[in-house]
Amino acid sequence: MSMSNSKKRRPGRPAKYPPEFQRDAVAMVLDEGRSIADVARSLMVNAGTLGNWVDRVRKERERGTGLDTDERAELVELRREAAQLRMERDLLKRSLAFWVKESTS
Numbered sequence: 001m002s003m004s005n006s007k008k009r010r011p012g013r014p015a016k017y018p019p020e021f022q023r024d025a026v027a028m029v030l031d032e033g034r035s036i037a038d039v040a041r042s043l044m045v046n047a048g049t050l051g052n053w054v055d056r057v058r059k060e061r062e063r064g065t066g067l068d069t070d071e072r073a074e075l076v077e078l079r080r081e082a083a084q085l086r087m088e089r090d091l092l093k094r095s096l097a098f099w100v101k102e103s104t105s
Contacts, residue, residue, distance in 0.1 A: 025050055026057045
């Protein structure tokens, strides 16, 4: 198998970063005003990689496809609320299953 036909990861190279991680890292730069180097150091991410993410988001915002700060904050809050509701739903399901099991025993 030749190297040109397959995508091989270099040893020690991290897996692809999750989108949430990328968004949070970019927000630290664009919304909090921190430098790319500072954020990259604190998150242990290559500064060039973080710079690419920041450039991509800046271009999206210029085209009008990105979220502004208020929309991003609302999205974060809605995601947090959705996670809380999923947790409550799952707890209720387990409680109901336990109650049914106890009442039929």
